[in-house]
Amino acid sequence: QQPVQSPQAVILREGEDAVINCSSSKALYSVHWYRQKHGEAPVFLMILLKGGEQKGHEKISASFNEKKQQSSLYLTASQLSYSGTYFCGTDFSGGYNKLIFGAGTRLAVHP
Amino acid sequence: SAVISQKPSRDICQRGTSLTIQCQVDSQVTMMFWYRQQPGQSLTLIATANQGSEATYESGFVIDKFPISRPNLTFSTLTVSNMSPEDSSIYLCSVDSHDEQYFGPGTRLTVT
Numbered sequence: 001q002q003p004v005q006s007p008q009a010v011i012l013r014e015g016e017d018a019v020i021n022c023s024s025s026k027a028l029y030s031v032h033w034y035r036q037k038h039g040e041a042p043v044f045l046m047i048l049l050k051g052g053e054q055k056g057h058e059k060i061s062a063s064f065n066e067k068k069q070q071s072s073l074y075l076t077a078s079q080l081s082y083s084g085t086y087f088c089g090t091d092f093s094g095g096y097n098k099l100i101f102g103a104g105t106r107l108a109v110h111p
Numbered sequence: 112s113a114v115i116s117q118k119p120s121r122d123i124c125q126r127g128t129s130l131t132i133q134c135q136v137d138s139q140v141t142m143m144f145w146y147r148q149q150p151g152q153s154l155t156l157i158a159t160a161n162q163g164s165e166a167t168y169e170s171g172f173v174i175d176k177f178p179i180s181r182p183n184l185t186f187s188t189l190t191v192s193n194m195s196p197e198d199s200s201i202y203l204c205s206v207d208s209h210d211e212q213y214f215g216p217g218t219r220l221t222v223t
Contacts, residue, residue, distance in 0.1 A: 002153070032212060041203060041214040042154065049210070087153060089212070097142065097207045098169075101154045 001026055003090045005102035012078045012109045020105045022088030023070035031064050031071040032089040032099060035082075042087060045073075078109045113138055113208045115215035123221045124194055131190045132218045134204035139184035142207040145177070147200045148217070154203070160187050194222045 003024045010018050022031060030049045034042040046057050048064035048071055056062075059076045075082055085106050089099035114137040124130050134143065145157040158168045158179055166179040181187045191198050203217045 030210070041216050044211050044213060047210055089154075096159070097210065097212055098144070098156060098159055099154075099212065100156065103153050 002100055003088055003102045005086075005088055005105050007105060008103070009106040010108070012075075012082075012107065014080060014109055014111055015077050016109075018075045018078060018107065020073040020075070020086050020088075020107075021070060022072070022090070022102055023068070024090050026069070026092055028064075028066070028069055028071075028090050028092065029094050030091045030097075031062075032091070032097075033062055033071075033073050034087045034089060034101075035084045036087065036104075037084040075107070078107075080109050080111065083107055083109045112211070113140065113206050113213045115204060115206060115213060117204060117215040117218050119218060120216065121219040121221075123223060126195050126222055128194055129190055129192045130194065130220060131188050132202055132204075132220075134187045134189070134215055136185045136206050138208070140206040140208060141184070143181065143187045144205045144207070144212070145179065145187075145189045146203045146205060146214075148203060149200050157189070157202075191220065194220075196222045198222050 006021045032047045033045040036042040053064050062073045064071045085104045087104045088102045116135045118133045143160045146154045148154045157172045158166045160166045160181040162181045178190045199222045201217045205214045
């Protein structure tokens with residue numbers, strides 16, 4: 001079952017913050033976050049393996065609420081380079097990393 | 112991380128023909144995956160390919176249509192058989208490296 005991502009699209013000015021959510025109706029083993037720019041392959045951002053886990057990567061961080069079966073990606077002080085489509089990939093296979101991806105969130109950062 | 116290459120990068124094929132897509136990784140990996148992505152859409156997992164065993168297909172995908180080979184730990188092929196215009200898509204391979212998944216650049220397939 002495909003996880004639900006929200007919002008579908010976000011428009012930001014440079015320096016603004018955004019939150020992208022990913023929720024599942026099934027128990028998750030892990031959540032993976034990717035960014036894809038137009039015409040390019042998805043790029044791995046981070047993986048969250050355990051409930052309550054939080055990770056950070058530059059000004060991008062994420063959390064994983066195992067009980068609520070959801071994850072959130074936090075983009076702070078956004079930069080033009082953050083523009084792209086963000087996908088969450090959920091692993092229901094117990095660690096085999098067979099990912100089911102959400103529909104994606106399109107993020108546009110303007111000067 | 113892992114560096115992945117795919118061949119061809121794009122192709123235009125006639126309906127009824129078959130195309131084999133190659134995926135090469137710069138390091139040995141156990142698990143490789145094949146995805147399909149329609150332009151502007153999400154990624155859909157086609158199958159998982161482990162070296163030394165039969166590929167495992169997801170619901171809606173069958174071996175006769177998408178045969179996969181995995182002859183060693185750095186290489187895999189996906190064949191799109193008896194193509195129709197509905198097979199037009201971007202096909203990507205990915206590998207799992209220490210729980211992180213990396214994608215190849217993709218093969219853009221157009222079926223006329």
